[in-house]
């Protein structure tokens with residue numbers, strides 16, 4: 563059987579690199595996207611040392627030239643894509659509650675995944691079991707932000723609204739793709755020890771990658787249009 567091919571964005575470090583590692587350990591060919599080709603190659607070389615079939619791709623998700631070059635390259639090399647993990651994300655709210663922060667956050671956390679997924683949809687549809695995983699956050703759950711437990715503790719307007727928009731778009735895309743072989747789900751990795759999550763986070767990166775890996779490898783009877791953490795559905 564042909565090996566599956568997966569593209570993971572923001573794969574130079576943190577959750578993206580680990581998702582690529584865990585997919586690669588399952589025998590999937592992993593294409594590691596990073597903002598520069600140098601970073602992408604460093605990350606791919608690290609996984610190749612671990613006997614994983616890994617290749618680097620220059621992919622700043624806000625750059626339309628990168629998106630079209632990556633799409634053309636994947637088409638010419640593989641003719642299809644089985645898994646897209648829209649993992650790249652930024653948290654900028656510490657820079658202030660400004661429109662610039664809001665715009666930049668939406669560029670990476672919402673418009674990037676949207677533009678990349680649209681470009682790659684024909685290749686995902688060419689797969690017998692296309693899977694799109696949108697790396698979201700529990701902070702994008704409006705129900706959770708309003709809960710007694712969270713109220714007042716998550717003041718991050720740009721991050722939360724961009725992840726909520728990513729969630730809403732996940733649902734929209736899943737409706738559009740309902741009659742195809744492509745499933746699309748949103749993922750909350752947990753609060754994870756990465757550069758973004760910080761040292762105080764309770765979860766190790768290996769555990770944080772597990773939800774995205776599960777969603778990326780869902781069987782034919784798996785869910786689509788959902789929001790999950792550790793195989794449990796989360797409130798929107």
Ligand SMILES: NC(=O)c1ccc[n+]([C@@H]2O[C@H](COP(=O)([O-])OP(=O)(O)OC[C@H]3O[C@@H](n4cnc5c(N)ncnc54)[C@H](OP(=O)(O)O)[C@@H]3O)[C@@H](O)[C@H]2O)c1
Nearest residue numbers: 572575576577622623649650651699753754756757758759
């Ligand atoms: N860590 C957590 O606790 C947590 C919780 C919930 C959700 N998440 C989500 O999980 C995802 C990964 O987060 P992480 O914790 O692994 O963060 P991280 O360590 O900061 O890694 C983020 C990665 O995204 C890349 N990136 C940023 N802007 C990009 C762009 N325009 N194009 C392509 N790549 C870009 C970064 O690239 P550079 O290396 O070039 O900077 C970096 O490799 C994010 O979507 C985040 O919102 C994380």
